[in-house]
Amino acid sequence: MYKNFLTGAVCASAMVAGTAQAQDAPYDIYLSMSYIGNDWQAEASNMVKALATSSDYADKVNLQVQVAGPNAQRQIQQINAMVQAGADAIVVYPISPTALNNVVKSACDRGVVVIAYDGEITEPCAYNVTINQAEAGRKTAEWLVEKLGGEGDIIAVTGVPGTSVDTARTTAAMEVFDQHEGINVIGEAVGMWSQAVARTELNKLMATRNWSDIDGLWMQVGCYTANAMQIEAGIAPEDVLPCAGEGSNGGRIQMLPAGTEVEGASSPYIPMGAPRISYAAPPYSGAMALKLAVDILDGKEVEKLTELPLPLVTNETVTLCETGSWEEQKAGCNAFQPGMVSNPGWFASIFAEDLPQLGLNAALVGQPEN
Amino acid sequence: MTDPTTDTAPDRRGAIARGLRSVRRGQAVIVAALVFLGLLWLNAALSPYPLSYFDISFLASGGATTAIAAVGQTLVILSGGFDLSAGAVVSLVNAVLATNMDPANMQASAPLWTLVGILIGAGVGAVNGFFVAVMRLQPIVVTLAVMFIVQGITLLVMDTPGGFIAPTLGAFYLGDAIPNLLPAPVAVLAVLVVLWFWLKRTSYGVTLYAVGSDPEAAHATGLRTRTTTFVTYVLAGGLYGLAGVFVSAQTGSGDPLVGNALLLPTFAAVVIGGTRLGGGKGGIVGTILGAYVLMIVVNLLLSLNVSAYYATIAESAVLMIAVLAGSLSADSVLSRRLRDLMAAIGARRAGRLVSQRPREDRRLAFTEPAAETPRLRFLQRHGHTLRHALPAWICLVVVLIVTQLVLGNVFGNQHYWNSLLVLSSFLAILALGQGAVILTGGLDLSLPWGIALSGVLLTGLVGGNDAALWTAIPVVMLVAVGVGLLNGLGVVALGLSPIVVTLAMNGVLQGVALIWSGGTPAGFAPPALRWLMTAKVAGFTPVVLLMVVFVAFAILLLGRTAFGRRIYAVGNSEVAARLSGVRTGRVIISVYVLSALCAALVGILLAGFSGQASLGMGDDYLLPSIAVVVVGGALITGGRGHYAGMLGGALLLTAMQTLLAGTALPIAFRAVFFGLVILAAVIALRD
Known part of the structure; x- marks a missing residue:
């Protein structure tokens, strides 16, 4: 009864319930996510599921996904429950880089491979898959400074205060801005890594200002929204301010030269040649963590820290994909048709050299390439 | 010498009774x-x-x-x-x-x-x-x-x-x-x-x-x-x-x-x-x-x-x-309600139910209302309301003056007023629903995912198409009515604390929103909705006009209708209200429906504001929705409060956030200031 109901419920993800205790393949691998209420997390989870069901991994991996929400206490409990349930490896999106240390240590002591993606776990026995967050902050800030010729008033919209990712990115960016006399950060707001929050915060920031008072924007998430707001305020697309920010597909489409033919576009989700640099913590990092977990269980040598290449896209390098297959992305495309990706906030940095199983459909609906 | 058994028996029975009581x-x-x-x-x-x-x-x-x-x-x-x-x-x-x-x-x-x-x-x-x-x-x-x-x-x-x-x-x-x-x-x-x-x-x-x-x-x-x-x-x-x-x-x-x-x-x-x-x-x-x-x-x-x-x-x-x-027990609310229901069915069969009696005026002579009501001076009539509604507005004026001094560009700047009104519209709408619930002595914690589910449903149903709004909005509102009914029934029929019922409902709505959207909400707000929230007509965003209508509606609903008076009656004393002939159950269920409808409206407007819906978009509105109601002079235990005050609370909070966003203060200090202003506003409310 139970199993029928549950398998029905999760058929899309094709998870296999079972209590196999195999030390050899198939490995029991558990995924502990933090929160599933945003696009990034949903894509990451889709890509992990897609990899687990791809023909290369379907026979090797029994994947089970659980969500801890925003509560670190729950994730601690969850990881321990996974160890008790006989996990061979645990892939985790850590809610806190430090709070999990003790439970991760005890999991390692019991021979379980623990591998974190996107966020880091500082416990030495854990494996980490992440980008260099400080570099992300620095590179985007340097681009903005260069774009403005070292002179101008800018607005900064940060992420979730108190997280290590936000602190690393913001500190690095502010260092760059401080080095340039001509750059003034005239407003700073908390964007919580959400397009919706970015809009309310920008509205507050702009309540006592005009768009003409500022020369550029540095945002962790929200350039798409900032461009949309400028269009609404009657600014011509060619006069939109330079914005250093996130890798949302909406933002990438806006970067394409005005007049580019795309399917299913409607303003402001249209090509407008917006001056941008687009970076992202890539949502494939979860799938990469799963691949590395299998590698470790297979006995391969894996570094404790896997630093993913920072996906940086500028107006010079942005290219539209026709189908979004892995092959096509390998050839260099990095923005998807609005007709296929209807949500502009959806993160477009999904290409991984080492994961030919994952194309656009993996991130959209959890369906692998093969 | 007395028989020991007769002596100890009452003791033993007493012990058993005590034991049962403590169980x-x-x-x-x-x-x-x-x-x-x-x-x-x-x-x-x-x-x-x-x-x-x-x-x-x-x-x-x-x-x-x-x-x-x-x-x-x-x-x-x-x-x-x-x-x-x-x-x-x-x-x-x-x-x-x-x-x-x-x-x-x-x-x-x-x-x-x-x-x-x-x-x-x-x-x-x-x-x-x-x-x-x-x-x-x-x-x-x-x-x-x-x-x-x-x-x-x-x-x-x-x-x-x-x-x-x-x-x-x-x-x-x-x-x-x-x-x-x-x-x-x-x-x-x-x-x-x-x-x-x-x-x-x-x-x-x-x-x-x-x-x-x-x-x-x-x-x-x-x-x-x-x-x-x-x-x-x-x-x-x-x-x-x-x-x-x-x-x-x-x-x-x-x-x-x-x-x-x-x-x-x-x-x-x-x-x-x-x-x-x-x-x-x-x-x-x-x-x-x-x-x-x-x-x-x-x-x-x-x-x-x-x-x-x-x-x-x-x-x-x-x-x-x-x-x-x-x-659960014989005198828990649920069993009482079941007994009431059985009694009502029995009475209907026997034709003894109050509503089955012929409708005629049975008032006794001495309960006849006085022919002439005594005239009250303005302050006598509204002093109490003003006493609790004004502090929020006074604090708002202070914040506006500080904003003018610190950032400039406030009083003569139509753009500032427009932003303030648009941004506070969400809280102002939520304040009616949350406010009505709080006036009855309850609390609605299901707002965050009520908002998110409505937004996600709407954008998913319309797919960016204006014409589809005519079918999508009623569907979203119907879902909200269902949510509100369940909340209300949980409180009234099951007799559970509103906090438990609405907290559980929030979890259910979260699950439904995730399942329905598959984790990533698709679709856009249609152009008409985006126009409502972001366009400018004569310097003002169209939603401002909607807000004026809404505020008038809210003040009339709570202050001038029988429904509004019943809400206050229930909040002051549910027992007294019931004994006075108010169908308290219906009133309580209605306020939860009202709250769910307000949340749905906010979900729709937020989707229009952002251009699309996102799953976490209601998260930031729960605590502020309670704060504006209380800062606006309402009593959390119910029975006291006026919508005008809550509106002042919504404007105050938004103006405060706008001020803080405009300053160069470190983010940590902003939270401290925000807390201090809320505290100052409630100190001003002190009796």
């Missing part, structure tokens, strides 16, 4: 214990490995932080209060310990640092206690303001996870009190329970229950109610501090956000444990069991392989079932 009084605790043991057994049965001492030890430490913090919350709730600062204090203590412990000193004294943690917590508790007990402000706003302030201070102490906690602390709290028999966390909780049983018998303990049951009566009896309330907040703060010490020991480092997510679980633990929200009944043993029920559910979801999307629904079900089972 009934402890029903909730017993149910919580049974639920916990049942879940533990189920979990062990599903697990491939037998439950070892290590597992039990780990389980014990996993639930301990929530349990200790929830014990503190229990004390406050027993006194009739409400403490929103619990999670923030846990984070603060963790941050202070992690930044101040010397990494060179591996042998730091556990008792000393425990004392530091408890003192910090007690200090925050003393601030809460001062404003609640001495200044007599409403606990929910005081602790909300203190929560913002403490969160800001925590970020000042530590802006990113890290720091060092000496391993001695971990060894002390996570080791074994008796090796292979008693894990240290269990021992800590046992000590708390023993202290509690002692405390309950002291005059403080007796007064605590008396204050929670009926503060007026307690005061009139000569009990030291204020001192007791103050001490309660200090004790609770100390317990949050202890929870912060425990979380430090458990994680071995600091994270400025670690405790913030603990707030809602502490409430859930308290209600599962059978403590009555509103005070006077309950205790900490049930709370501790409640905290562990919440924790074991995490293991169970894993053992049963429940899909992530269904997790919140399953948790809500556990919460509802545990609370319902704990309150």
Whole structure:
């Protein structure tokens, strides 16, 4: 009864319930996510599921996904429950880089491979898959400074205060801005890594200002929204301010030269040649963590820290994909048709050299390439 | 010489009766214990490995932080209060310990640092206690303001996870009190329970229950109610501090956000444990069991392989079932309602139901209304309303003047006014729904996912097409009516606390939104909706006009209709209202429907504002929706408040946020200022 109901419920993800205790393949691998209420997390989870069901991994991996929400206490409990349930490896999106240390240590002591993606776990026995967050902050800030010729008033919209990712990115960016006399950060707001929050915060920031008072924007998430707001305020697309920010597909489409033919576009989700640099913590990092977990269980040598290449896209390098297959992305495309990706906030940095199983459909609906 | 049997028989019967009484009084605790043991057994049965001492030890430490913090919350709730600062204090203590412990000193004294943690917590508790007990402000706003302030201070102490906690602390709290028999966390909780049983018998303990049951009566009896309330907040703060010490020991480092997510679980633990929200009944043993029920559910979801999307629904079900089972008895509301229903059906059959009697005026002569109502002066008529509605507006003027001085460009700037009105429209709409619920003495915690689900449903249904709005909006509103009905029925028919029902509903709505959208909401807000929220007509966004209509509607609804008057009547005294012929059940259900409709409207407007819907888009509106209602002069226990004040509250909060966003103040300071302004506004409201 139970199993029928549950398998029905999760058929899309094709998870296999079972209590196999195999030390050899198939490995029991558990995924502990933090929160599933945003696009990034949903894509990451889709890509992990897609990899687990791809023909290369379907026979090797029994994947089970659980969500801890925003509560670190729950994730601690969850990881321990996974160890008790006989996990061979645990892939985790850590809610806190430090709070999990003790439970991760005890999991390692019991021979379980623990591998974190996107966020880091500082416990030495854990494996980490992440980008260099400080570099992300620095590179985007340097681009903005260069774009403005070292002179101008800018607005900064940060992420979730108190997280290590936000602190690393913001500190690095502010260092760059401080080095340039001509750059003034005239407003700073908390964007919580959400397009919706970015809009309310920008509205507050702009309540006592005009768009003409500022020369550029540095945002962790929200350039798409900032461009949309400028269009609404009657600014011509060619006069939109330079914005250093996130890798949302909406933002990438806006970067394409005005007049580019795309399917299913409607303003402001249209090509407008917006001056941008687009970076992202890539949502494939979860799938990469799963691949590395299998590698470790297979006995391969894996570094404790896997630093993913920072996906940086500028107006010079942005290219539209026709189908979004892995092959096509390998050839260099990095923005998807609005007709296929209807949500502009959806993160477009999904290409991984080492994961030919994952194309656009993996991130959209959890369906692998093969 | 008398026969010993005749002597002892009444004693024995008395003992049995006493025993039965205490069983009934402890029903909730017993149910919580049974639920916990049942879940533990189920979990062990599903697990491939037998439950070892290590597992039990780990389980014990996993639930301990929530349990200790929830014990503190229990004390406050027993006194009739409400403490929103619990999670923030846990984070603060963790941050202070992690930044101040010397990494060179591996042998730091556990008792000393425990004392530091408890003192910090007690200090925050003393601030809460001062404003609640001495200044007599409403606990929910005081602790909300203190929560913002403490969160800001925590970020000042530590802006990113890290720091060092000496391993001695971990060894002390996570080791074994008796090796292979008693894990240290269990021992800590046992000590708390023993202290509690002692405390309950002291005059403080007796007064605590008396204050929670009926503060007026307690005061009139000569009990030291204020001192007791103050001490309660200090004790609770100390317990949050202890929870912060425990979380430090458990994680071995600091994270400025670690405790913030603990707030809602502490409430859930308290209600599962059978403590009555509103005070006077309950205790900490049930709370501790409640905290562990919440924790074991995490293991169970894993053992049963429940899909992530269904997790919140399953948790809500556990919460509802545990609370319902704990309150079930012959004179619980549910059984009373069932009896009422049977009686009503019987009466209808017999033709004796009131509504079946011929409709004619049966008023007695002396109840006839006076021919002429006495004329009241303006102040006599509205003074009371103004007294409570004005402070928010006065604070708003102050904030506007400060904004003009600091940022300039306010009074002559139409753009500023437009932004202020558009941004505050969301809170102003929520204030009507949340306000109506609060006026009846309830609280609606299902707003965040009510908003998100409505937005996601709308954009999914319309697919960017204007014409589809005509079908999509009614569908979204119908769903909202269903949600509101279920909330209301849960409160009225099941007799559960509004907090439990709406908290569970929030979890269910989250699950539904996730399942419906598959994790990523698709579709856009149609152009007409985007025009409404972002276009400019003669310098103003069209939604401003909608707001004017809405505000007029809200003021008329609450102030000038029979429905509005019934809401106030129910809030002042449900019993008196029912005896006066108000169908209180219908009124209460209606306010939850109204609240759900307001949430749905906000979801629709937010989708138009952002251009698309996102799943987390309602998260930032729950606490502000309560804050604007209370800052606007409403009483959290119901019966008092005017929509004009709530509107002032919504504008005040938005203007304050706009001011803070415009300044160059560090983000941590902004939270502190925001908390201080809320506090200032409620001090101005003081009677």
